[in-house]
Amino acid sequence: xxxxxxxxxxxxxxxxxxxxxxxxxxxxxxxxxxxxxxxxxxxxxxxxxxxxxxxxxxxxxxxxxxxxxxxxxxxxxxxxxxxxxxxxxxxxxxxxxxxxxxxxxxxxxxxxxxxxxxxxxxxxxxxxxxxxxxxxxxxxxxxxxxxxxxxxxxxxxxxxxxxxxxxxxxxxxxxxxxxxxxxxxxxxxxxxxxxxxxxxxxxxxxxxxxxxxxxxxxxxxxxxxxxxxxxxxxxxxxxxxxxxxxxxxxxxxxxxxxxxxxxxxxxxxxxxxxxxxxxxxxxxxxxxxxxxxxxxxxxxxxxxxxxxxxxxxxxxxxxxxxxxxxxxxxxxxxxxxxxxxxxxxxxxxxxxxxxxxxxxxxxxxx
Numbered sequence: 001x002x003x004x005x006x007x008x009x010x011x012x013x014x015x016x017x018x019x020x021x022x023x024x025x026x027x028x029x030x031x032x033x034x035x036x037x038x039x040x041x042x043x044x045x046x047x048x049x050x051x052x053x054x055x056x057x058x059x060x061x062x063x064x065x066x067x068x069x070x071x072x073x074x075x076x077x078x079x080x081x082x083x084x085x086x087x088x089x090x091x092x093x094x095x096x097x098x099x100x101x102x103x104x105x106x107x108x109x110x111x112x113x114x115x116x117x118x119x120x121x122x123x124x125x126x127x128x129x130x131x132x133x134x135x136x137x138x139x140x141x142x143x144x145x146x147x148x149x150x151x152x153x154x155x156x157x158x159x160x161x162x163x164x165x166x167x168x169x170x171x172x173x174x175x176x177x178x179x180x181x182x183x184x185x186x187x188x189x190x191x192x193x194x195x196x197x198x199x200x201x202x203x204x205x206x207x208x209x210x211x212x213x214x215x216x217x218x219x220x221x222x223x224x225x226x227x228x229x230x231x232x233x234x235x236x237x238x239x240x241x242x243x244x245x246x247x248x249x250x251x252x253x254x255x256x257x258x259x260x261x262x263x264x265x266x267x268x269x270x271x272x273x274x275x276x277x278x279x280x281x282x283x284x285x286x287x288x289x290x291x292x293x294x295x296x297x298x299x300x301x302x303x304x305x306x307x308x309x310x311x312x313x314x315x316x317x318x319x320x321x322x323x324x325x326x327x328x329x330x331x332x333x334x335x336x337x338x339x340x341x342x343x344x345x346x347x348x349x350x351x352x353x354x355x356x357x358x359x360x361x362x363x364x365x366x
């Protein structure tokens with residue numbers, strides 16, 4: 001049923017040839033966001049040696065999106081978090097000022113709050129984790145400053161025709177109802193999950209159940225993110241449970257742990273709701289983290305070998321931060337998206353696109 005060879009074999013030419021190459025502010029007020037790495041543990045790096053990690057990630061997002069759109073009409077590209085790739089935030093301004101004060105004075109760079117048009121044009125929507133509840137801790141309201149920041153970005157992107165979605169993390173019935181009501185009020189398609197693992201397939205009918213065909217992101221009236229198999233031990237049972245739902249949009253990881261990817265037939269099975277009408281299937285594509293259970297992983301790999309493998313990700317067991325700007329990692333992403341499109345999915349969710357924050361924490365500007 002699961003064919004690992006789909007991804008372990010070469011899938012055509014790479015999208016890339018060899019190439020070179022958080023602090024939050026709302027209406028001018030700096031808002032606190034806990035740093036992942038204590039500043040005292042970070043060695044000093046001269047600003048001239050600090051690259052623009054955000055721009056290097058933008059280039060990946062744009063390249064992947066261009067490939068998807070060129071290969072398949074109406075291919076959907078969702079960005080998970082990482083609004084700074086679409087709308088300029090304060091830290092990037094500070095980087096430019098430190099490196100090129102004359103250029104900043106001369107108006108060489110975009111102002112804070114400006115949109116990066118190529119990256120906005122590349123995506124069809126943004127998926128935000130914990131917009132209203134659960135971003136810092138499950139069942140806890142998200143910090144108001146962070147909600148305001150993310151909500152402002154979501155509204156601006158909606159004004160550009162990009163659809164905002166959110167996953168709220170709350171097990172409390174009252175908190176769930178409040179989060180869904182706030183999302184609906186702000187025009188955001190939202191779902192509430194009891195925990196960040198996204199492993200449960202809810203029983204019962206989805207909210208706003210839609211009997212019609214769904215051929216585009218804007219038509220979706222509900223969605224289910226299911227990024228791990230959870231209690232399922234058998235891939236056939238997992239697939240059957242997903243196929244037996246009426247969600248308009250499924251966002252899933254097409255890899256079964258240790259067994260490879262779904263087959264084309266299995267992916268097609270999921271494109272139909274239990275009612276028999278068409279829905280959308282979006283596949284997870286991690287662009288900023290590597291995992292030891294993926295098709296590309298080789299025995300003996302560890303941080304530093306290969307060179308693009310940066311460090312273990314303590315928040316995600318079995319996963320690693322990657323130097324995503326290096327051509328070897330880009331070649332892996334090239335094979336990855338080609339393989340996903342071979343499955344026939346309707347789009348991709350670019351996950352871990354905010355890995356620039358990890359490297360920015362390692363190279364503070366001050």
